[in-house]
Amino acid sequence: MNTAVYGSALLALFILSGCGGESRTASDESLDTKLREKISGFGVKGDPSLNRDIPSIEDAKTQLGKKLFYTKALSLDFDTACVSCHHPLLGGGDDLSFPIGSEAMDPNLLGPGRMHQDTGKSYFDGGPTVPRNAPSTFNAALFDVGMFWDNRVESKTGAAGANGGLATNILMPGHSDYERVESVVNNLPSTQALFPITSAEEMRAFGHADLSNGDAVRLYLAKRLSGADGNRDLSESEREAWLQAFRTGLNAPDANASELITIENIAEAIGEYERSQLFVNTPWKAYVEGDSTAISEKAKQGALLFYSGYEEGGANCVQCHSGDFFTDEALHVMAVPQIGRGKNHDGSTEDYGRANITLQDADKYKFRTAPLLNVSSTGPWGHSGAFTSLRNVVKHMLNPDESTQNYNPYSELKQRGIDVQCQDVETNTAHALAQLVINRQKGISPHQSVAFSEEQIDQIVAFLETLSDPCVEDRNCLSPWIAHPDDPDFLLLRQLNATFQRF
Incomplete structure (x- = not known):
């Protein structure tokens, strides 16, 4: 788990802004303007709990x-x-x-x-x-x-x-x-x-x-x-x-x-x-609500990539990770490497996802879009827990074609005893990737595999880290x-x- 405490990071930002808050450059302001225009277009408000009935832990x-x-x-x-x-x-x-x-x-x-x-x-x-x-x-x-x-x-x-x-x-x-x-x-x-x-x-x-x-x-x-x-x-x-x-x-x-x-x-x-x-008091929420110092420039660059479409040179993450909860709650094929025992009706080690419910081949390998709030604290990631690094799962979502070719469960996974359940990973994952390719060709999936630089990947990860409420890393x-x-x-x-x- 990520053990960074975002409260400390925010305090540091406040101290720095107190020493030179007036020195924000035109470049900083231009980035904020672009990002705020972008998130406004998607109706982002920052607080996903608005107008919801949330019980208190004291009830x-x-x-x-x-x-x-x-x-x-x-x-x-x-x-x-x-x-x-x-x-x-x-x-x-x-x-x-x-x-x-x-x-x-x-x-x-x-x-x-x-x-x-x-x-x-x-x-x-x-x-x-x-x-x-x-x-x-x-x-x-x-x-x-x-x-x-x-x-x-x-x-x-x-x-x-x-x-x-x-x-x-x-x-x-x-x-x-x-x-x-x-x-x-x-x-x-x-x-x-x-x-x-x-x-x-x-x-x-x-x-x-x-x-x-x-x-x-x-x-x-x-x-x-x-x-x-x-x-x-x-x-x-x-x-x-x-x-x-x-x-x-x-x-x-x-x-x-x-x-x-x-x-x-x-x-x-x-x-x-x-x-x-309910854990939604994130640095990103503070930024959306008006505090431009709540997140770093690196995270803002990542947010711009997250919310920009492919035609703009962005990652188009918002297509599925939408709203203030960062999920459309819909089911998609993303070809996350298939390890483990599998879940199906034929006794194989494949996991057919939604098709186990509908019994329809068109639903094979579909899984719900994971919400991204607190994502840096809720790994491993994917329906199969195939990624133990947030950076690696980001790289997979950006380019499943390349990620599946390079995936090595024996170096990625840390859980004791899991190595005996990885023998079919290449075959099973290839089936899911083939379904993703078909879905793209048929216009069912909006996803495209795009190559991003290491710097851009770091920026997206930095943005995702602003989606965690500091409370989830605080024992008290x-x-x-x-x-x-x-x-x-x-x-x-x-x-x-x-x-x-x-x-």
Whole structure:
């Protein structure tokens, strides 16, 4: 992860401007004029949270969601929590190319160093079992179209500012990815929260054949917390603690456990916790709102490349990374190198992306445009976590044709055990690149591969680094979103880093 603290950078800029703020040159002013004209044309305002309902981390329901996000009681084997793959101090992810969910060697160790147990079972190959990179939970309240890399949880309308809206406006997988049913909870983050607990690789674990589908797993876990139907997985004190937590969180002091502790309430509370993780106070926001000293000249040059079209000699990044959230939330083929186990219906190591949902060949290798807020703190990058350097993923997006030719997973990747899942990278990536070429020829994809100088690439990276809120690199600033296992009744995950220190 990038450990630069942008608050310090901003302070330095303010000091420098205080010593010679009046000495801004005509060249500086000309660059600002060009850039402000450019971003004005794209309707950029700086603050993507405008006109949105964002819960506070101090809200009672959000605090309930925080406990649920950190508890191991929502994994069938009591070895995983949502936070296992989405820790605030790891960019809202896990700083791994692929997550290690259930059956980790040390369930409490998060981030680099986390490895899967050698179970000797057929599903274990020495590497991670989850086939895609863990998206950050940061700014989950800003999504309006869909969640997951393939938008398999999606709004029917994509209404701006609605975060998906009511349950009846959201589609989600039924008993398979391609079966589409209406959600049972409001908003996209809450609907998303229904799924990790049902995934064998993430939280369900690989046993429990008696729970035949996702609905059965969800019902069982709700009964575990409530004690309904005689479920005694938890002790009496643990069940009582959860009842009181739900009564407080849902403002229902007299309700009983069966009424309150439902999968719907569990998912909506987790969703509120995720939605409270709003981190948008970036140097770029300050610049857009009028402070011309908030970012460097290098970053401004990068921003101009970002917002300029190909015909202007720009990178045309804004074509997909649009708006103040820096994503169109649409699905595109970008031929990010395909490593890992893959995700498909044919048992290969390919990941067919959106085609797993639609079963349409035209959707093969399509993945959602990643938002760029806090991008320097949320790597590795790409649906497969194929890039561990922000600069390298920028180079890939500018010129996938060249990047895929030069890609070497054995030098790029850092995760232990992942080397055994790279044997098909050239073949699989070539298929995705071929699809990108076809899409260009048919006018489906606006992307062009363009050669940029090293200096221009540095400028774009400098701009992207201004899109991070300093809070996401500040332990004290993030502390309201971090739970500590000081109450044994909630079975909260102890959070250790690679050196076995507490987060």
